[in-house]
Amino acid sequence: MPNINAAKKHLRQTKKRTERNNETKKAYRDAVKAVKKAVSVGEKDMVEKIKLVQKKLDKAAQKGVIKKNAAARKLSRLMKQIKKVAIAK
Numbered sequence: 001m002p003n004i005n006a007a008k009k010h011l012r013q014t015k016k017r018t019e020r021n022n023e024t025k026k027a028y029r030d031a032v033k034a035v036k037k038a039v040s041v042g043e044k045d046m047v048e049k050i051k052l053v054q055k056k057l058d059k060a061a062q063k064g065v066i067k068k069n070a071a072a073r074k075l076s077r078l079m080k081q082i083k084k085v086a087i088a089k
Contacts, residue, residue, distance in 0.1 A: 021065045024056075024059065025065055028053070028057050031052050032053055035050060035053050035082070036078070050079075050082065
């Protein structure tokens with residue numbers, strides 16, 4: 001435990017930020033999982049789910065939880081999987 005007041009404050013801030021970042025990560029991971037599950041089942045209409053994933057990834061990148069290119073990469077790979085399933089059916 002820190003002894004100096006500034007260090008105590010920094011610890012409080014870090015805990016809050018970590019919690020906030022974890023919520024943001026969970027949100028986009030859950031959205032990605034939902035789309036992957038829909039892809040594996042073979043759903044045809046996934047437009048709303050894809051929009052949600054894009055929104056969550058962009059928000060995470062905007063907040064600095066993940067980097068901009070990481071969000072783009074994740075979305076790109078997900079879209080590639082979706083297109084592969086769409087073409088197959």
